[in-house]
């Protein structure tokens with residue numbers, strides 16, 4: 001009894017303290033003046049903020065932007081709140097996000113050489129690479145680099161799914177919150193999901209043509225279940241892993257792909273410095289356990305609606321498709337590598353090896369140190385290498401992404417069939433090049 005009383009007393013004190021924090025913290029700053037003036041200058045933002053949960057909880061403009069900017073002349077004093085500002089009240093989501101793959105978006109973008117020779121507007125301005133890779137808590141050095149270039153926006157990742165200033169949970173639970181970034185050339189998950197049975201069912205339900213209780217999985221159900229902000233998959237984007245697969249041919253094909261990614265030295269097969277960069281941004285699962293943990297989580301998710309063996313089998317088919325795609329891919333890489341070996345393609349300044357390099361994208365000449373190489377005519381990539389790059393970046397991705405996202409057309413016509421076509425073109429073009437060379 002005594003213990004029970006002590007316990008309930010403790011609970012009361014805790015509740016009271018918690019309540020105080022809740023009461024006092026949000027209303028620290030006075031936003032009355034901000035709202036009054038911004039009602040005239042940016043009425044849309046004020047209206048949007050008014051419908052947010054924040055408005056009802058007295059979390060106002062000044063709580064996020066500070067109180068230093070007070071009039072129309074000193075707007076530069078307004079603070080652009082980074083994720084740490086959100087953390088003050090949403091520690092759980094901040095911590096979870098920090099462990100996830102999204103937290104590597106900005107860093108992995110900046111790890112690629114191409115980022116530093118393309119126009120800044122395609123990195124910092126919310127369009128191009130940076131429009132999607134503006135994900136991840138920036139370091140002080142990264143923020144300084146942005147400020148030095150004259151940009152002071154894009155400092156917050158939390159507003160990518162629940163956008164400012166309504167900051168709505170419901171919006172973030174809608175798959176459309178993922179659409180802007182998970183679409184298009186090399187990762188058309190939006191197109192694949194929305195035209196799969198999973199996605200069409202979700203939309204049919206939205207239209208009221210399925211009963212309210214009918215099930216239809218969203219991106220969030222499979223990738224951010226139960227409120228987590230930590231997103232990882234087994235294969236990741238590049239579709240490579242360590243240790244290599246047990247099947248000998250598949251392992252050999254993955255080695256060829258790793259060489260074309262510049263992670264293994266094409267001559268010695270030994271790891272290069274790029275492997276460290278890959279490790280640093282968590283580009284691939286590097287242990288069997290890390291891969292299996294993600295796979296097991298996904299099977300558990302499928303099992304909410306399908307039998308466990310069904311889900312497991314479906315995912316194994318995704319792996320098998322990747323294995324078969326890798327066979328085509330490795331053959332194509334080796335044809336192009338043969339052209340380097342026989343001197344028909346020449347190593348350019350920017351290349352470490354006389355071997356295809358996928359992380360150079362469509363551009364080839366990085367000899368300009370940084371910044372303004374776009375002023376010069378890009379030293380065009382050979383036609384055969386462009387086909388090879390497209391085969392990897394566009395068609396191999398679609399083959400297995402389409403399989404995993406249960407999309408018949410992407411897996412076949414936009415994926416596998418295109419890879420077969422690419423390989424045919426590469427074979428033909430290599431023959432022509434060799435014939436001319438003779």
Ligand code: HEC
Nearest residue numbers: 033034037041061062065066067069070071072075076078
């Ligand atoms: C007397 C009018 C006035 C008051 C008061 C005011 N603002 Fe502003 N604020 C402006 C105007 C005008 C701009 C746009 C300036 C521009 O476009 O360069 C602006 C811009 C901003 C910006 C964007 C800055 C940028 O670099 O784009 C933020 C954030 C902001 N205000 C927040 C606040 C907050 C928070 C308060 C209260 C602490 C506040 N404002 C009070 C007029 C006001």
Ligand code: HEC
Nearest residue numbers: 025026053057059063085086088089158162167168169170
């Ligand atoms: C001063 C405290 C405070 C700060 C700072 C703060 N929030 Fe909140 N936030 C709250 C409170 C309080 C709620 C309402 C809690 C609830 O309804 O459970 C809330 C709710 C939310 C919700 C859920 C809304 C919904 O529809 O249920 C989201 C999303 C959110 N905040 C995002 C953010 C982001 C992003 C930032 C940083 C840009 C941020 N918050 C900064 C206090 C804060």
Ligand code: HEC
Nearest residue numbers: 101104105108132133160178181219223231232233236237
């Ligand atoms: C602002 C753009 C953006 C939005 C919005 C976005 N993502 Fe991402 N997402 C990215 C980027 C960029 C990466 C790659 C991160 C990196 O570079 O490591 C990524 C990676 C992922 C991955 C990890 C894949 C892997 O490598 O294992 C998953 C899963 C994912 N996102 C799911 C989602 C879901 C679900 C949503 C919507 C709720 C969403 N994303 C919204 C940009 C975005």
Ligand code: HEC
Nearest residue numbers: 108109112128129132180181182187236237238281282283
């Ligand atoms: C439309 C949005 C978008 C654009 C534009 C974009 N990316 Fe991405 N990027 C993503 C998403 C989403 C992923 C994760 C895809 C997946 O896992 O299937 C990703 C993955 C990556 C990865 C691998 C990250 C990892 O660890 O898995 C790198 C590196 C990368 N992008 C670099 C770039 C560069 C460089 C550019 C510009 C030349 C660019 N991206 C343009 C959205 C984008």
Ligand code: HEC
Nearest residue numbers: 038045046049059060061064080081153154155156159164
């Ligand atoms: C919960 C935090 C939060 C609150 C409350 C908040 N903002 Fe913001 N605001 C943000 C974030 C995050 C950004 C984006 C920062 C960046 O670009 O990195 C932003 C950006 C802005 C910008 C510049 C970008 C643009 O789209 O014009 C203005 C202006 C602005 N806010 C005005 C206001 C006003 C006015 C209020 C009050 C009615 C307000 N904010 C309340 C978080 C908040």
Ligand code: HEC
Nearest residue numbers: 083086090093094097157158160161169172173220226227
């Ligand atoms: C990739 C998309 C995405 C990003 C980025 C994102 N969130 Fe969320 N957030 C979600 C989703 C989805 C939910 C709904 C979770 C649920 O209830 O299942 C959510 C819910 C929330 C909630 C409401 C929690 C509740 O249950 O009331 C808060 C608060 C929140 N997020 C804060 C943040 C903060 C802070 C950040 C940045 C560190 C952030 N989010 C970044 C997708 C995202």
Ligand code: HEC
Nearest residue numbers: 178182189190193217218219222233234235236237401404
């Ligand atoms: C029914 C569950 C399910 C749904 C719904 C779903 N995914 Fe996936 N997703 C998967 C599976 C399974 C994988 C592959 C996991 C692995 O590597 O084993 C995957 C992989 C990914 C990846 C990593 C690269 C790749 O293989 O594509 C990203 C990014 C991603 N999904 C984003 C999304 C987005 C965005 C949506 C919504 C438009 C979505 N997913 C809908 C199950 C789902």
Ligand code: HEC
Nearest residue numbers: 197198201215216217298301302304305306311314315406
């Ligand atoms: C929230 C429930 C739900 C989840 C989770 C879910 N599915 Fe489904 N799935 C469905 C429904 C409903 C259908 C449509 C059934 C039909 O075709 O009759 C479906 C259809 C499919 C189909 C097409 C079957 C056919 O006959 O055309 C495949 C394949 C599939 N799901 C695989 C998966 C995989 C793999 C996962 C996990 C990564 C998964 N599903 C997760 C509900 C779900």
